[in-house]
Amino acid sequence: MRKLIVAATAALTVLGGAASAQESIKIGYIDPLSGGGASVGEGGLKTFQYLADELNAKGGILGHKVEIVPLDNKTNPQESLVQAQKAVDAGVHYITQGNGSSVGAALEDFVTKHNSRNPGKEVLYFNYAAVDPSMTNEKCSYWHFRWDANSDIKMEALTNYMKGQPSIKKVYLINMDYSFGQSVRTAARKMLGEKRPDIQVVGDELHPMLKVTDFSPYIAKIKASGADTVVTGNWGQDFALLLKAAADAGLKVNWYTYYAGGAGGPTAIKQTGLENQVFQISEGVPNSGNKAAMDFEKDFRAKTGISVWYPRAVNEMRMFKAAAEKANSIDPVKVAAALEGMKFDVFDGGEGFMRKDDHQFFQPIYISSFGSLADKTKEPFDEENTGWGWHIVSKIDTAQTMLPTTCNMKRP
Amino acid sequence: MAELIVISTLNGVLFGMLLFLLSSGLTVIFSMMGVLNFAHASFYMLGAFFGYQLTRWIGFWPALVIAPLLVGVVGMGVERYGLRNTHKHGHVAELLLTFGLAFAIEEIVSMIWGKSPVDYRVPAVLDFPAFTVFSTNYPAYKIFMLVVSVVIFIALLVTLKRTRVGLIVQAALTHPSMVGHLGHNVGRVFMLVFGVGSALAGLAGVIAGPSLVTQSDMAAYLGPILFVVIVFGGLGSLPGAFIASLLIGLIQTFAVALNGSLASVFGPLDPSLGPSPLTDIWNVTIAQIAPILPYLLLVLVLIFRPMGLLGTRES
Numbered sequence: 127m128r129k130l131i132v133a134a135t136a137a138l139t140v141l142g143g144a145a146s147a148q149e150s151i152k153i154g155y156i157d158p159l160s161g162g163g164a165s166v167g168e169g170g171l172k173t174f175q176y177l178a179d180e181l182n183a184k185g186g187i188l189g190h191k192v193e194i195v196p197l198d199n200k201t202n203p204q205e206s207l208v209q210a211q212k213a214v215d216a217g218v219h220y221i222t223q224g225n226g227s228s229v230g231a232a233l234e235d236f237v238t239k240h241n242s243r244n245p246g247k248e249v250l251y252f253n254y255a256a257v258d259p260s261m262t263n264e265k266c267s268y269w270h271f272r273w274d275a276n277s278d279i280k281m282e283a284l285t286n287y288m289k290g291q292p293s294i295k296k297v298y299l300i301n302m303d304y305s306f307g308q309s310v311r312t313a314a315r316k317m318l319g320e321k322r323p324d325i326q327v328v329g330d331e332l333h334p335m336l337k338v339t340d341f342s343p344y345i346a347k348i349k350a351s352g353a354d355t356v357v358t359g360n361w362g363q364d365f366a367l368l369l370k371a372a373a374d375a376g377l378k379v380n381w382y383t384y385y386a387g388g389a390g391g392p393t394a395i396k397q398t399g400l401e402n403q404v405f406q407i408s409e410g411v412p413n414s415g416n417k418a419a420m421d422f423e424k425d426f427r428a429k430t431g432i433s434v435w436y437p438r439a440v441n442e443m444r445m446f447k448a449a450a451e452k453a454n455s456i457d458p459v460k461v462a463a464a465l466e467g468m469k470f471d472v473f474d475g476g477e478g479f480m481r482k483d484d485h486q487f488f489q490p491i492y493i494s495s496f497g498s499l500a501d502k503t504k505e506p507f508d509e510e511n512t513g514w515g516w517h518i519v520s521k522i523d524t525a526q527t528m529l530p531t532t533c534n535m536k537r538p
Numbered sequence: 539m540a541e542l543i544v545i546s547t548l549n550g551v552l553f554g555m556l557l558f559l560l561s562s563g564l565t566v567i568f569s570m571m572g573v574l575n576f577a578h579a580s581f582y583m584l585g586a587f588f589g590y591q592l593t594r595w596i597g598f599w600p601a602l603v604i605a606p607l608l609v610g611v612v613g614m615g616v617e618r619y620g621l622r623n624t625h626k627h628g629h630v631a632e633l634l635l636t637f638g639l640a641f642a643i644e645e646i647v648s649m650i651w652g653k654s655p656v657d658y659r660v661p662a663v664l665d666f667p668a669f670t671v672f673s674t675n676y677p678a679y680k681i682f683m684l685v686v687s688v689v690i691f692i693a694l695l696v697t698l699k700r701t702r703v704g705l706i707v708q709a710a711l712t713h714p715s716m717v718g719h720l721g722h723n724v725g726r727v728f729m730l731v732f733g734v735g736s737a738l739a740g741l742a743g744v745i746a747g748p749s750l751v752t753q754s755d756m757a758a759y760l761g762p763i764l765f766v767v768i769v770f771g772g773l774g775s776l777p778g779a780f781i782a783s784l785l786i787g788l789i790q791t792f793a794v795a796l797n798g799s800l801a802s803v804f805g806p807l808d809p810s811l812g813p814s815p816l817t818d819i820w821n822v823t824i825a826q827i828a829p830i831l832p833y834l835l836l837v838l839v840l841i842f843r844p845m846g847l848l849g850t851r852e853s
Contacts, residue, residue, distance in 0.1 A: 159653070160648075160653070160755065161755055161758070162755060162759075164648075164653040164654075164753075164754070164755060165653055165654040165655060165753065167653075168652070168653045168654060169654070303826060331825065332826055333794075333825070333826070334826075334829045337759070337829055338829070339750050339756075339759050339760065340549070340553060340749075340750060342545075342549045342791075343546060343549055343550075343790070343791045343792075343794035343795055343828075344794060346541075346542055346545040346546055346549065346674065346795065347542065347794065347795055347825075349541070349545070349673070349674050350539070350541055350542040363655065363751055363753070366655060366751055367750070367751055370749075370750075370751065374675075374677040374679075374680065374749070375545075375674050375675055375676075375677075376667055376670075376674065376675030377674075389654045389655065390654070390655040390751060390753075393655075393657055397659065510657070511657075
């Protein structure tokens with residue numbers, strides 16, 4: 127009898143273990159895996175899959191395995207909604223997306239509506255890169271959490287740095303024609319006007335998103351304007367092609383960018399020969415000097431063949447785990463409650479926190495420039511085999527990144 | 539301003555010539571076989587990737603010759619084993635075949651080379667500014683592209699108009715059965731034409747690859763504009779395709795350079811109207827609508843001159 131009980135218990139344990147192992151946490155990754163945004167979308171997918179593997183190797187989240195479900199949205203909001211619905215129907219309670227605030231806004235609206243109509247089946251939207259400020263201001267949602275600094279925060283930091291560069295006299299703005307590009311140009315005009323009224327904005331261009339194949343006409347225009355500095359929020363191929371055209375025309379200006387490090391960007395900068403003339407603002411760089419981050423970088427590169435371009439994705443996934451453990455549940459409602467106001471030690475060192483008022487994550491951010499690496503032991507990582515890498519020129523602490531929000535959060 | 543005009547003209551002509559390299563093959567294939575080859579831009583992409591791979595293995599100059607030949611062989615294979623078999627089922631089947639082929643090639647390319655752009659560089663010998671207009675460098679590589687396209691254009695024209703091969707091709711265009719009765723192998727003529735057309739697209743890919751980004755979606759960007767070019771120029775007309783290519787190249791380049799909007803002509807709207815769709819339309823610049831101008835032209839041409847600029851037939 128006793129033997130039977132032991133055997134039965136053992137069998138139950140095995141069965142129970144199998145059952146809980148089956149119940150994995152699915153994260154719907156809704157980003158471009160084809161079309162003009164594919165190069166960045168693929169990089170993001172590799173990053174999230176690596177992070178899921180990392181979590182699973184350490185026992186997952188509360189014993190649940192993490193599984194990334196890739197869904198191709200072609201950088202298209204309508205397509206994204208179709209994919210999101212597909213994901214939800216397949217039992218996904220967490221979706222993550224980053225490329226394109228046009229997509230981000232649509233998804234934010236989707237989760238808000240879905241959750242109010244389907245109580246008990248809530249879905250959370252983890253945003254790792256859609257930085258249109260409106261998503262945490264007038265359009266904010268309780269079900270949306272953003273790990274990337276929003277566009278205004280980045281512009282605030284960039285213009286603070288530009289303020290101290292007396293060589294900047296004439297600035298040209300070129301951006302992609304959608305909500306994010308428009309918010310970059312508006313913020314740049316406003317903030318430069320306040321901080322450096324002597325700077326002249328000699329051009330303000332919006333071009334179609336991810337559709338231009340040759341930027342040389344735009345470069346000719348920049349050249350004709352006599353600008354010494356270009357500010358751009360371009361990403362993906364819109365950055366790589368822009369820089370490539372600049373290289374061909376021999377346009378030697380300073381570039382203040384959001385996403386120069388994206389796929390193709392570093393190669394184009396090296397081809398242009400713009401050493402230390404291209405600046406990027408991000409929440410981390412490979413050569414940050416933080417040991418844990420650099421060990422991670424090394425292993426990540428060895429396994430995926432790309433560099434860590436989304437430290438914020440690392441923060442997102444690790445913080446998701448921490449929040450689930452704090453709530454002792456993987457129920458989205460409880461995880462959301464745990465995430466609010468949560469403090470977290472970020473990937474590249476320092477403390478960040480998820481502001482309760484608008485679900486915007488605040489963290490130290492860095493301005494870095496791209497060029498040859500003098501000390502290979504301190505700065506071992508180059509980009510895209512160019513021999514050049516990012517080095518930090520300025521660090522902005524969490525406290526200095528705080529901007530007020532107009533969010534009027536509706537809590538369930 | 540003069541600088542902008544000179545540089546824009548050069549850029550426009552260059553883009554136009556690149557379009558011509560692609561559209562010439564497409565338009566000849568169309569006029570001969572009656573098939574609008576949807577996979578034509580895919581051959582351009584194949585050319586770029588073959589060029590990239592061969593450049594890594596054996597250098598740019600051999601790649602410049604071999605890659606287009608390879609693409610030509612692929613093209614001939616498609617004609618011989620694909621289109622010829624579907625031909626008996628009519629044009630729709632052929633159209634669908636090329637349509638599916640375009641997707642298949644894109645997927646295969648992204649499977650082999652990935653979806654990220656590959657590092658396909660301008661060869662070192664051509665990596666210098668050819669000349670400086672005002673203060674803008676004009677890269678030697680772009681001049682090289684221009685020269686290659688012009689040479690191909692002349693060679694194509696001479697072949698079609700002055701040689702025996704051209705004569706047979708032209709005859710096969712309109713009277714395939716008569717040409718067959720005279721002892722020529724029409725099937726082989728078709729196959730060769732398809733091969734040459736694909737090879738030209740491949741050549742365009744090899745030379746455009748280092749200048750534009752070489753990645754798996756490059757075909758999808760250029761494809762639609764090619765159709766605009768051949769419809770605009772007149773289906774089947776080589777000179778028409780030439781003029782249309784240049785015109786569209788120039789229009790797109792110059793539209794980008796212009797800042798004019800309704801607001802700059804008629805003055806800004808009364809601010810009391812507030813932000814509305816009307817203010818958006820009012821403030822949109824010509825530069826912003828530059829990419830849709832070719833398609834607008836396509837619509838206008840189809841309405842007012844369906845045979846295109848130099849086309850000879852209505853279909």
